[in-house]
Amino acid sequence: MKKEDLIKINDYTWEIPKSYRHDMRVPARIFISEKMIGKLLEEEALEQVVNVATLPGIQKYSLAMPDIHWGYGFAVGGVAAVDAEHGVISPGGIGFDINCGVRLLKTHVRYDEIKEKIPALASALYKEVPSGVGRGGQMTLSEKELDEVLERGAEKIVADGYGTQHDLKHCESGGRLPEADATKVSKTAKARGRDQLGTIGAGNHFVEVDRVDEIYDEQTAKEFGLFKDQIVILIHCGSRGLGHQIATDYIKRMLVAMPKYGITLPDRQLAACPFTSPEGQDYYKAMAAGANFAWANRQRITWEVRKAWEHAIGKGESLELLYDVAHNIAKTEEYPSTSSGQVKKMVVHRKGATRAFPGQPVIIPGSMGTHSFVMIGQKESLEQSFGTTAHGAGRMMSRTQAKHEIRGAELREQLEAEGISVRAGSVAGLAEEAPEAYKDIEDVADVVHRTGIARKVVRLRPVAVMKG
Amino acid sequence: MRAHQILSHTADVRLRAEGSTIEELFCAALEGMAEIQSARITNHELRITKNINMKSVDRTALLIDFLSEVLAQSQIEKAVFDTVAFVKLTNTELEAEISGERAEGFAEDIKAVTYHGAEIVQNSAGNYETTILFDI
Numbered sequence: 001m002k003k004e005d006l007i008k009i010n011d012y013t014w015e016i017p018k019s020y021r022h023d024m025r026v027p028a029r030i031f032i033s034e035k036m037i038g039k040l041l042e043e044e045a046l047e048q049v050v051n052v053a054t055l056p057g058i059q060k061y062s063l064a065m066p067d068i069h070w071g072y073g074f075a076v077g078g079v080a081a082v083d084a085e086h087g088v089i090s091p092g093g094i095g096f097d098i099n100c101g102v103r104l105l106k107t108h109v110r111y112d113e114i115k116e117k118i119p120a121l122a123s124a125l126y127k128e129v130p131s132g133v134g135r136g137g138q139m140t141l142s143e144k145e146l147d148e149v150l151e152r153g154a155e156k157i158v159a160d161g162y163g164t165q166h167d168l169k170h171c172e173s174g175g176r177l178p179e180a181d182a183t184k185v186s187k188t189a190k191a192r193g194r195d196q197l198g199t200i201g202a203g204n205h206f207v208e209v210d211r212v213d214e215i216y217d218e219q220t221a222k223e224f225g226l227f228k229d230q231i232v233i234l235i236h237c238g239s240r241g242l243g244h245q246i247a248t249d250y251i252k253r254m255l256v257a258m259p260k261y262g263i264t265l266p267d268r269q270l271a272a273c274p275f276t277s278p279e280g281q282d283y284y285k286a287m288a289a290g291a292n293f294a295w296a297n298r299q300r301i302t303w304e305v306r307k308a309w310e311h312a313i314g315k316g317e318s319l320e321l322l323y324d325v326a327h328n329i330a331k332t333e334e335y336p337s338t339s340s341g342q343v344k345k346m347v348v349h350r351k352g353a354t355r356a357f358p359g360q361p362v363i364i365p366g367s368m369g370t371h372s373f374v375m376i377g378q379k380e381s382l383e384q385s386f387g388t389t390a391h392g393a394g395r396m397m398s399r400t401q402a403k404h405e406i407r408g409a410e411l412r413e414q415l416e417a418e419g420i421s422v423r424a425g426s427v428a429g430l431a432e433e434a435p436e437a438y439k440d441i442e443d444v445a446d447v448v449h450r451t452g453i454a455r456k457v458v459r460l461r462p463v464a465v466m467k468g
Numbered sequence: 469m470r471a472h473q474i475l476s477h478t479a480d481v482r483l484r485a486e487g488s489t490i491e492e493l494f495c496a497a498l499e500g501m502a503e504i505q506s507a508r509i510t511n512h513e514l515r516i517t518k519n520i521n522m523k524s525v526d527r528t529a530l531l532i533d534f535l536s537e538v539l540a541q542s543q544i545e546k547a548v549f550d551t552v553a554f555v556k557l558t559n560t561e562l563e564a565e566i567s568g569e570r571a572e573g574f575a576e577d578i579k580a581v582t583y584h585g586a587e588i589v590q591n592s593a594g595n596y597e598t599t600i601l602f603d604i
Binding site: 043069070071072073095096097132133188191192201202203241244245247248251252255256267268269271395396397398399400401425426428429468 | 474475476477478480481505524525529533536540543544573574575576577579580581582583584585586601603604
């Protein structure tokens with residue numbers, strides 16, 4: 001694709017018209033600034049946004065957020081709303097890490113009050129929160145317990161004493177999708193997840209301690225309980241091997257079933273079946289179970305983080321949850337349809353994208369060592385992006401290139417010199433997640449802010465990072 | 469003859485696998501995936517074997533489904549599988565015994581094997597080849 005193929009709608013919105021390719025059912029819209037386009041044109045991400053525009057039942061636009069990058073099936077940062085009655089559901093539009101997401105915990109202390117204890121806190125987090133590839137947690141669930149987690153999500157963990165009702169109230173969907181059905185999750189998926197509750201895994205998942213660095217909106221910051229130099233903690237992880245296996249199982253099943261429904265798509269990774277079909281409904285119920293596992297996982301990790309805080313800093317701090325948002329998920333929501341304008345139920349696919357309903361806290365983590373943002377969803381998000389915003393910085397450099405160009409040990413030294421305590425299981429893994437490998441989070445947050453989808457509230461600066 | 473090469477990708481990892489026969493191609497892809505996983509093995513005596521079987525829509529899907537199954541077993545058993553003996557291998561069906569070693573951990577977290585861009589073709593040398601994208 002060339003830049004000439006894009007039509008500039010305004011400074012932060014670009015359109016690929018339906019005429020770009022004969023099989024597009026709707027145009028595509030990308031929320032991005034002109035300076036960010038160049039790099040994007042070097043890879044296949046925009047073609048993937050076009051591919052999504054071919055999904056049966058897609059409404060209005062195939063959308064991409066400013067952190068868009070090359071994925072598989074959907075681009076990362078891709079959003080599609082599909083008519084729930086006549087359209088499809090595509091597991092590739094949610095991704096393998098179902099309900100990968102982020103939550104933010106607030107403290108009442110300022111950075112200066114615990115500055116000297118930050119390295120000890122980083123070590124305590126590394127000790128209490130299991131991380132790393134294939135590493136299990138502190139418990140192995142029985143079949144009955146796992147089924148309860150799949151159907152009740154964070155609720156089950158709180159009922160077991162690892163959290164509060166306040167935590168549940170501040171999770172997207174209350175930390176539970178009621179459509180979940182554990183019987184739709186395969187034995188293999190359950191075997192992969194059985195010992196993984198309470199673990200962050202590896203890759204770009206982390207627990208990070210931040211200080212509130214800048215306040216853009218005093219009033220909203222106050223309402224959110226955020227103040228200058230406040231210490232907060234970010235948790236980023238998902239449904240681990242269990243979610244990955246649910247996606248794998250259902251993409252395979254849908255590939256077999258698609259000819260029965262007369263569906264052909266330009267990329268097998270987009271495999272889709274009608275939402276109302278047995279395959280579509282079974283996937284939706286299994287995906288909801290995977291999403292519940294992820295919320296349960298972040299809830300259990302929250303308990304581990306609270307334990308680490310108690311060990312390193314002391315008792316008496318509640319570490320209150322500001323909000324928990326999902327990045328990779330499908331939800332049924334209501335929006336006006338493209339053809340009739342009447343409000344209809346739609347299956348909103350968000351892959352590497354965050355729900356941003358008006359008034360909702362939105363958390364956009366940066367890459368390791370860079371700023372993160374807390375924003376607030378705006379009314380415009382419902383009109384422009386099916387209530388959705390960006391989910392993070394978005395990769396720009398391949399993992400192999402990052403490992404080639406950046407030495408993990410040097411990066412650790414550099415981050416420590418900047419006042420960031422780093423605890424990581426893998427030095428190579430550290431290099432893969434170097435800030436240079438990602439787009440500038442400030443650019444991503446600016447685009448979101450200027451389109452009016454979500455407004456900046458505060459900026460966070462990391463002081464400790466723990467990853468696998 | 470079989471060979472594999474790990475290629476760059478913005479968010480994930482791609483593998484190019486090549487074999488003089490379909491069986492060799494499957495072996496090359498398996499070895500490539502094991503290399504990406506980079507298992508930490510402290511005790512080479514702890515061998516493990518598993519029997520697997522599957523049906524898929526075509527031979528490319530069969531290769532992806534084969535790797536997906538090996539990956540699942542790898543995570544469940546905390547092992548790396550780098551050897552396969554086929555009992556049956558057609559364009560759409562497979563029965564095999566996979567074997568490998570117990571692992572202490574892995575350097576890379578492969579979440580899944582994707583169908584994106586995969587297609588088994590015969591190259592100018594007459595060998596079978598494809599690229600495979602792994603979700604990291």
